[in-house]
Amino acid sequence: MFRFPLLVDIRFYKSAALWLILLLLATSTFAQETGVILAGKVTDGKTGKPLPFANVFVNNSSIGTNADENGNYRLPGLSIGSIEIAVSFLGYETVRQTLRFEQPGLKTVMFKLVEGMELKGVTVYAKKNKKRERNLKIITRELLGNSRFTKQCNIVNPEALRISEDDNGHLSAQTTKPLIIENHALGYRIHQDLDDFDFYQGKVYYGGSTRFELLVPKDSLQKKLWRANQKIAYQGSLKHLLASMVADSLIEQGFKVYQVIPDSLRLFKSVRTTNGVNLLSNHLHNRIEAVRGARLIVPGELITERLVVSRTQLEVFNTKKRTGSPYDDMPFAYSQISFPQGYMVITPQGWVSMPMGMEIAGDLGNDRFSTLLPADWKRDD
Template sequence: MKKAGFIYLLFFVFPFFAAAQFTIKGKVLDATTCEPLSEASVFCQNTTLGTTTNNDGMFSLQLPGGGYDLIFSYTGYFTKTVRATKNETLEILLVKQEKSMEEVILTNSFEVKDGWEKYGQFFTDLFIGSTPNAQQCHLVNPEVLKFYFYKRSQRLKIRATEPVLIANYALGYRLSYQLDSFVHYYKTNNSVYSGYCLFTEIDDCDSLKKIWKANRAMAYEGSKLQFMRSYYDSSVYEDGWVIDMLDKKGGKKFYRVTNPYDSLYYAGLDSTGQIAFWYPRKLSIAYTNKKPEPEYLEKMNLPEDVEYPISYIDVTDEISVMANGYYYPQQNWLSQGYWSWKNVGDQLPFDYWPDE
């Protein structure tokens, strides 16, 4: 996930999704010994869908229709990712992590001993965010974060020794985020982070659940998740989106994309249940069904009379999209503007669907 200035790189089941359900099952083994790994974590990235392996390393997950990055992780082993779109039986081999003494010494020499005290708030604002929803998030275990500063390149790197646990009291989720790395480049004011997130519903009283339901619906309105689903459903303009594209590379004027389903930019539904789109130049994507939040206007120093939230997108290569809004490769989508303001604290899982 990205962000420049910051560039950064669902199971209310509708009836038509029931028929599209599929099952992923298999076993997780040590790559060297082929011994089963029990209690290995198996989950779909950015969803509430997950399980663990049994004593024989076996697992089974029934998934609603769509596409997912299926994550396999086990303490002391490298994480493995498999794309899941249909019924499959998998044999997953995980490789043990081994660091040389030279790597350990080199890494430790750049570690900031009081990293959380020095950079904790800075990291929180960029990773979780500064939105009203983000301000209601609590980072539960900051002690798992390690901070490294590279003076010559003016680069701050943050890694986690265990999953980063976040309680989102605005949306009613607990997040377990396997943060591979977070890097901030001071020279360009850009940040890049990568990792894998599993959502879990917070189990609380009904009154809070009603608040969370309303907050989730508001977070969904104008989100990237909603946009991807609109594109998949061939309802971009009907749903209130407006797409403009730069007139030329390096240009400054945008012109309206009158038909986002023109074959110049779009490939329709294929046999795997996915669509694809691509654009040669930067996009401006506006959502016309709501006004931008006052906090966003203040953060970006924008005037109060801005009508719509607008995001600026570079599609660096073809993007494939599934029915649930899952898209890949995610590194091909670089956001600026409104969507870059919405970070982990405003994320919804791919298995979230608003009530119609």
């Protein structure tokens, strides 16, 4: 029998063992970074110099990372589909860009930021100015909302707000740097860039980028309390409603949804006159009809997408919350949802990935930062 020299055998086994270890490490790394890996660099748009430690995050979520000292970033574990990525750096305008991933793997995106412009036409009041303090109370009330958790929320840096009042009665505000809101009821620190805030005649509009950061609980009891409060905030929320539509469990989850019937399909009651001629009255019959979630949900192009489709307005009742509504026989929390484009794109978990101009009025439109959960928040099941 032919035998290899002992030295050759040892070298062969060492080489094979090293190769096997490297293979296992590579396989383990790949397994940990499944899905989409977003990577690239954040630089100054004029000079091209890197912006070290810039924030790169999925808007309205707790998913994010920081660039390194050379401006390079890596954000693994993203799902295929459409997401809005936001990039922020102190002294620069926040950039938001919608990206669509149709296949997993490494995607490279470079971000160029420009220095922030001075806010024009904005009156900056002294910190103790009474007028500013009065307006700040209004803005704080509208941002935090009126819920059971409001008193456990606070704005850490109100000096970041630049407030103005127009002659026509509009109260406006913008931020010079992210507004930091700490929600000690739900366990989040929220970084909010306000591109615009407008309050007029009791109605508020605001927009910008939102980054959620998890607070560190002092003990296991506080962690459990935060989780319990998050579940309370989820109940009856837009995310809860949309997830119930996908699961076709609206009634079971406490929602009744009605769809406005198009004018062309509405039935009119007929009235017989004394001369025997049938006439159509102006009284509309069946203005709205009850719909199931399955009727509103259509599969998207990708397995991570669902379309909520409705050419007409939806009227939503939360039967677990008794408040006034336009209908005497339905004294529940009432909302209206409209889709200017006829649809919007969501995930099966109820995360709105492409709102397509969706408009919400009523109870669901009253969500504020005291009850707001990040888009990537998950139920126990």
